[in-house]
Amino acid sequence: AAVEKGNYRHFMQKEIFEQPTVVAQTLSSYLRREDVSVALPQFDFDLSAIRRLTIVACGTSYYAGLVAKYWFEKFARVPVDIDVASEFRYRDPVLEEGGLALFISQSGETADTLAALRHCKENGQIIAVVVNVPTSSMAREADLLLPTHAGPEIGVASTKAFTCQLAVLAALAAHMAVKKGRLTREEEREVVTHLLEAPAALNEALNHDDDIAAMAPLFSQTRDVLYLGRGQDYPLALEGALKLKEISYIHAEGYASGEMKHGPIALIDDDVPVVVIAPSGPLFEKTVSNMEEVRARGGKVVLISDAAGIKQAGEGCLATIEMPVVHPLIAPLVYAIPVQLLAYHVAVVKGTDVDQPRNLAKSVTVE
Numbered sequence: 001a002a003v004e005k006g007n008y009r010h011f012m013q014k015e016i017f018e019q020p021t022v023v024a025q026t027l028s029s030y031l032r033r034e035d036v037s038v039a040l041p042q043f044d045f046d047l048s049a050i051r052r053l054t055i056v057a058c059g060t061s062y063y064a065g066l067v068a069k070y071w072f073e074k075f076a077r078v079p080v081d082i083d084v085a086s087e088f089r090y091r092d093p094v095l096e097e098g099g100l101a102l103f104i105s106q107s108g109e110t111a112d113t114l115a116a117l118r119h120c121k122e123n124g125q126i127i128a129v130v131v132n133v134p135t136s137s138m139a140r141e142a143d144l145l146l147p148t149h150a151g152p153e154i155g156v157a158s159t160k161a162f163t164c165q166l167a168v169l170a171a172l173a174a175h176m177a178v179k180k181g182r183l184t185r186e187e188e189r190e191v192v193t194h195l196l197e198a199p200a201a202l203n204e205a206l207n208h209d210d211d212i213a214a215m216a217p218l219f220s221q222t223r224d225v226l227y228l229g230r231g232q233d234y235p236l237a238l239e240g241a242l243k244l245k246e247i248s249y250i251h252a253e254g255y256a257s258g259e260m261k262h263g264p265i266a267l268i269d270d271d272v273p274v275v276v277i278a279p280s281g282p283l284f285e286k287t288v289s290n291m292e293e294v295r296a297r298g299g300k301v302v303l304i305s306d307a308a309g310i311k312q313a314g315e316g317c318l319a320t321i322e323m324p325v326v327h328p329l330i331a332p333l334v335y336a337i338p339v340q341l342l343a344y345h346v347a348v349v350k351g352t353d354v355d356q357p358r359n360l361a362k363s364v365t366v367e
């Protein structure tokens with residue numbers, strides 16, 4: 001049956017709002033409620049023996065991989081090499097026999113990613129695939145197939161596939177950590193409990209739709225927007241900038257907060273809004289001082305944080321968007337929502353073709 005928009009104005013909007021449901025659906029096939037543990041589909045290699053992980057993807061799927069790199073390293077203590085598919089193959093990457101290569105793709109057909117997968121296969125890698133289309137080429141070639149259950153994604157700019165990818169990657173990182181003896185049974189329970197809280201937290205984030213729609217006109221006239229984040233929030237800054245570029249055609253850049261002083265700070269004036277993605281936590285202070293650098297130059301800051309972060313640093317911001325307090329393993333899923341909604345509403349104000357942005361394709365099957 002054809003997918004319908006229902007009461008939504010665009011597929012992208014519908015897909016943003018489906019996220020609590022499809023993330024719950026995805027998680028339910030990776031988490032066992034009975035004993036509060038992670039369970040993966042069948043595969044026949046030893047996950048505990050993996051010494052190195054190579055992640056390859058394109059576009060938004062690549063940013064999901066970048067977030068997961070933090071998790072694989074932090075929880076499973078596995079070194080991760082990550083690259084965009086179009087660069088990966090041509091740099092003659094070092095691939096040790098028996099390494100695990102992980103490909104992330106909504107469509108499972110992106111030509112660059114598929115070519116990288118085949119290259120890894122020829123070079124003795126075990127192939128894991130996180131994919132939304134279970135009948136796709138990548139799905140067929142996987143040793144370990146990890147489906148996302150986002151359902152068909154029609155909007156060209158990926159939204160629900162991204163958060164479902166993050167859900168699967170969080171489960172995989174946790175499972176790998178258990179297998180490697182880096183996570184105790186008790187810690188596994190704790191992680192699983194937090195993951196099960198993700199859909200409710202996504203719903204809370206979606207409640208800010210009206211506030212975000214109200215701030216969109218502030219962005220519609222600007223030529224550039226800067227997105228900042230640190231640690232696992234840095235890939236979200238990249239994703240936020242990508243979403244805005246894709247559908248509103250406003251130039252945007254994502255930067256690691258601490259790297260701003262090495263370049264983009266030269267762009268800051270009162271015409272360049274800066275979106276700061278910063279849940280409170282150990283890195284928060286540092287990000288706040290980067291925010292101060294922006295404000296001292298007349299820059300307007302939109303701070304996306306939780307209650308504690310906004311209390312501490314919200315004053316003097318152009319706007320703040322308050323997210324629920326969540327575990328770092330689900331924060332990127334939750335913080336993806338305001339970033340998607342902002343891009344969506346700015347595009348609606350500008351009147352662009354949200355679901356079919358110019359020059360872009362849903363699935364890029366040429367190199």
Ligand code: G6P
Nearest residue numbers: 058059060061105106107110158
């Ligand atoms: C295209 C789409 C993006 C997507 C990228 C990777 O550029 O417009 O939304 O992130 O391809 O696609 P994949 O299907 O491999 O995730």
